[in-house]
């Protein structure tokens with residue numbers, strides 16, 4: 001394990017984030033300007049992001065220092081606990097060891113503050129007054145609202161309408177932190193008005209909400225945009241999860257054979273897996289990394305690896321990623337945080353390079369796994385996190401069949417305390433496994449931009 005390098009403070013907190021771009025055998029394809037199809041320049045991104053984050057987006061430095069002020073805030077809940085799931089192991093009767101890293105201890109209950117705090121910090125340092133963003137289930141919106149409140153920034157959140165209606169408690173949390181929540185599509189932006197004109201009953205999507213938030217930020221020089229997943233700098237900030245886990249497992253004298261995480265835009269999965277994949281890229285032990293997505297939004301398993309827009313209004317640059325097409329509107333299944341049409345370019349690239357195994361599960365089997373987890377380990381996972389629990393349980397059962405005592409690590413990226421309606425519906429037998437409509441996907445994919 002001597003090629004694994006991490007920088008820790010005395011209280012076992014990483015002092016630098018890990019940038020996997022330093023170790024890639026082949027660089028990630030460039031982000032393209034939607035008009036010229038030429039690689040975009042930092043200047044193109046300046047209306048949306050502060051310079052420090054644009055630098056991190058393209059940096060090839062391996063260790064990127066975590067500002068002292070950000071470390072101080074992280075210390076409120078970090079390092080997060082790493083648990084051995086002994087009672088779950090017993091119930092499964094598996095020879096495998098199961099560890100989980102619990103990100104639900106953050107103030108907003110998920111991994112999202114790991115990036116919300118540094119994003120708010122760098123914007124504050126750059127003199128920004130207001131941040132706009134989108135949110136699906138409300139996890140990201142409440143995390144950015146929390147971070148904005150720490151730095152005195154106004155926060156405006158475009159919330160996917162289906163979640164706005166299904167999850168009033170997350171909205172109340174955002175508003176308690178001082179943010180403004182707007183149901184998307186809204187009539188406040190050109191992007192929103194266009195969607196409403198074509199479909200007044202639109203339940204919204206992350207792609208639509210991103211278009212609205214980007215439009216508002218681009219039109220005001222004191223306003224910038226913040227994204228909760230997908231981008232390189234977001235994945236970078238999340239590596240605190242994996243770096244802490246490396247140190248914690250070393251204390252336990254263990255190392256994972258299999259890492260499991262759920263994937264919406266890819267940030268919590270990257271956060272736990274990248275430090276281990278990086279170690280492997282530098283010649284250390286190989287590790288199987290299993291990315292679990294919902295069958296109703298199967299970006300990695302059924303999407304295409306192609307240049308596409310990040311939003312439905314086509315205001316963003318083109319990124320090469322696994323995508324279901326920017327006009328894809330997934331049905332209103334309960335893991336709202338996993339409903340994005342695209343996937344992080346870094347994760348898509350690593351899938352192409354063979355470092356990630358994607359798999360998709362329908363939601364009922366994931367809720368069943370989450371309930372088994374709650375009854376053994378006591379923590380009720382977020383519906384998104386249930387996908388990781390299901391992936392880890394399946395890996396452990398496979399070990400049982402094969403008689404292998406592997407070490408499995410998964411990321412329990414958030415608790416489900418704001419998602420009780422989903423559990424009420426599940427217990428009442430009201431949830432269905434939503435059919436993945438291959439026709440709709442084919443239609444959305446037919447609209448992919450043509451990039452020579």
Ligand SMILES: *Cc1c(COP(=O)(O)O)cnc(C)c1O
Pocket residue numbers: 110111112139140228229230262263264265266267268269337338382384385413414415
């Ligand atoms: C946002 C969110 C996700 C999905 O986003 P990723 O970028 O893929 O991590 C998953 N789980 C929880 C709890 C979330 O809040």
